[in-house]
Amino acid sequence: CPSPLHLSPSMSPPPLSTSEGSLELNAISLLSSSSSFPSSSPSDVSQKPLSLVSHSLEFVSLYFCIQINCVTFPLPSVTPDQPEQQLLKPNEWSYCDYFWTDKKDPQGTPSVGGFEVLLQKQLKGKQMQKEMAEFVRERIKIEDEYSKNLSKLSQSPLAAQEEGTLGEAWAQLKRSCHDEAEVHLKFSNKLQCEVEKPLLTFRDNFKKELKKYDHHIIDLRKQLASRYAGVEKARKALADRQKDLEVKTQQLDIKHMNKHEEDIKKARRKSTQAGDELMHNVDLYNRAQSKWFEEMVTTSLELERLEVERVEMIRQDLRQYTTLRHETDMFNQSTVEPVDQLLQSVDPAKDRELWVQEHKTGELRPVDMDI
């Protein structure tokens, strides 16, 4: 199976820069090799696979596979619903089923491995999580300041000399202000321990694991490229030998018939050896591709698991946020109730009685003066 559609010689994708900038994905060095068949542009493959198939019908029947960046795929006429291509995890939209081809850049050139697309998704997810933690941190700051201000206000001596039942209600109103401050301080502390911190701790392991997966898949892809080069070389050697044998067979050298027959025999042996060598290289290549395939499946399933974990963790975290918000509002309500109760007991007549008892100067009324 010579490669009928070998794509883009000397492709070297630019290093990926992530929005975080801390982890730079190592670019896969895609090895280039020349092809003896006319190459079609990769956009033809993706955009018009059917027309391509119909145009090239004469060699569709001859070649059963195509190579893109050293990976061997079935022809585009094969579809995922055919028995031999059925999804590994049907109906699950699993990462392991949808990222076999390299991603094309805006010019239509395959520039990024499918696995890199998955990694970018994870990196973006990590970044989102970090930004959510930052958002929560900002909220914590706002709550701290609000609490500090309310607490300070509650300690103000303003109208502290108000007396009687009204004085009691007023003192309770100030205490409720202090209680509110406490409620918001508690909210802030819980936000930190129960929302911000979990968002940040998850991150570290996540980063390490990503790097490990990244290096592993890049190595396997390099090995595959190297094996592919080996196959190409062996295929060229075989072609050379076959041509040599053909030339020699057609030459008629009556002068040295014996030596001629010896040469043909030797060329045939060398051609057979080159055929064996090609078979061996194809075998090595297939093993490398198989290894890569297995690791792609395993690792993308792991990334899928990590993403589910991330979404679930954030969901839980944000639920904790709303729970704390609910609690805060409820506790806040309860700080007002004692004020309401004391306001209901405010009684101007009672306050007058208390005040008059304390401050009265004399209740004997003036009388007329007698002479």
Place this chain on the structure above:
Amino acid sequence: CPSPLHLSPSMSPPPLSTSEGSLELNAISLLSSSSSFPSSSPSDVSQKPLSLVSHSLEFVSLYFCIQINCVTFPLPSVTPDQPEQQLLKPNEWSYCDYFWTDKKDPQGTPSVGGFEVLLQKQLKGKQMQKEMAEFVRERIKIEDEYSKNLSKLSQSPLAAQEEGTLGEAWAQLKRSCHDEAEVHLKFSNKLQCEVEKPLLTFRDNFKKELKKYDHHIIDLRKQLASRYAGVEKARKALADRQKDLEVKTQQLDIKHMNKHEEDIKKARRKSTQAGDELMHNVDLYNRAQSKWFEEMVTTSLELERLEVERVEMIRQDLRQYTTLRHETDMFNQSTVEPVDQLLQSVDPAKDRELWVQEHKTGELRPVDMDI
């Protein structure tokens, strides 16, 4: 009724300074007069009225009233439960029943009119109300700042690129932060219109009315003191005339019997005239005291009404505060609910499906290379 307990010659109380300092109560200029009776210290009157009565039993039977700072009171043996001294508003602890005597300073000297005590209460009440408004103003500032900070946070672009159902929940969480900001802004605005403003508008009329009452009662008290001086002067004139008559009656001047009888007749006439003059002055005094009495009752009832009004107004105001607080907490709760709903819809599988559909690179799996 000569004054058996005329108190404190040349008393001039220091000007009252209020905590607000804007309204200075005019001091009552208490006129002084000398007394022909040994004066008892005022603290004796208030602290041991019964022992005083028993010690002075010989003139208790002679004099039925005492004067304190030109006001005529029944003797301390008379109690408020006796029919002629029954309270004007029994069981109401009304201002009009308990502030007839002047207030004593720490040295036991009556220094401040009972009415001034009532005015000080009003001034203090006004000050308390002003301080409550200040407290509310501080709260408004705190709410404004909190709202501003929440609003700013809600507009932050943090984690704005989170996708799928999780992205929707996150966006709603930010919107809820904005809604909270709105709730607190509304709280702040309503605090200003419905709590702070009413506390401040009540104040202006209140101040004017107090000044009016103050001047009026001070004038009446000055008139009373002036009338009292008139009585004292007439009493002294009568005593002089009576002494003169007595001396003349006991003299035996046989030489000038006719002239002597004429002198006695003249002295008797002058004594009678002095007696009429005293009666006239006592009548003028009693009218002035009666006028003061009436105004004291009317005005202290008015102050009582103003104080009830103040307490009721503040009670209503603080109730409005708690109502707004309740509303705020409830509205805040409702800002969390849509977040809760979207968090319940967060589904990692759905998010993966959406993402894979958009970003998949190819689902055809690699196949073995044939030779």
